[in-house]
Amino acid sequence: MSDGRELDLQLHLLDRQVQDPDRRMICKVDDLELELDASGRPYVTAILAGPRALGPRLGGRLGRWMAAIAGRLATPEESEIPRIDFAQVTEIGSAITIARTSDELNVAPLEGWLDRHVIARIPGSLHESE
Amino acid sequence: MKASDLIGRPVLDSAGRRVGIVTDLRCIQDGPLRGAMAAPRVHEVILSSRRVGSMLGYQRQEQRGPWLVRLIVRWLHRDLMVLPWESVQLSDDGEIRTLTVTGDRHRPR
Numbered sequence: 374m375s376d377g378r379e380l381d382l383q384l385h386l387l388d389r390q391v392q393d394p395d396r397r398m399i400c401k402v403d404d405l406e407l408e409l410d411a412s413g414r415p416y417v418t419a420i421l422a423g424p425r426a427l428g429p430r431l432g433g434r435l436g437r438w439m440a441a442i443a444g445r446l447a448t449p450e451e452s453e454i455p456r457i458d459f460a461q462v463t464e465i466g467s468a469i470t471i472a473r474t475s476d477e478l479n480v481a482p483l484e485g486w487l488d489r490h491v492i493a494r495i496p497g498s499l500h501e502s503e
Numbered sequence: 504m505k506a507s508d509l510i511g512r513p514v515l516d517s518a519g520r521r522v523g524i525v526t527d528l529r530c531i532q533d534g535p536l537r538g539a540m541a542a543p544r545v546h547e548v549i550l551s552s553r554r555v556g557s558m559l560g561y562q563r564q565e566q567r568g569p570w571l572v573r574l575i576v577r578w579l580h581r582d583l584m585v586l587p588w589e590s591v592q593l594s595d596d597g598e599i600r601t602l603t604v605t606g607d608r609h610r611p612r
Binding site: 418 | 504505506507509510526527528529530531532533534535537538539540541542543544545546549588593
């Protein structure tokens, strides 16, 4: 994709699906991290994902609740909001394609917590029968 | 700073009156090179008086779509304005960021 393309952040990036090179779904673009350049103009530096990014965007009681619960469930090493550096983005279309896989990124700590604490305790979930 | 710190925020004029609410940030991919492509950099701020309701892309002339939907959405957002980023001053007061119009404003293309 060529540089110089015009993009509206809300229309073309926010809430889009993020997928890996094999088109496997990773997360959604729940918010975008911005930095100011030398002239004071913001530019996109990263995709932010997960309930702790989406909650403040939603606002209100639901948004606060969503962010607080996700924050409580995150492990110490997951204290930062999951982010994908924009350098990993390879294509912006109806979905955002990145050069990494979900396992490499660990952008869904809530799913990881559910996997470890809920799913793993369900008999048969660890493929014992195989 | 996050996109959500700006999108949805009110924009004031120099007298402190509300001009509108940021509904989108129009970027051009001419920012610092990050990986395979240049980062999208904000060039214009799109404002509307309405907080609720997306423009669904109808702020763009090339977006044709069903004509009835186009008419309704454009009527709802008939006061849509586009401000060059240079004409907006961003003040950062802790968690609350305020945008103030200091320069030109114009209707979308």
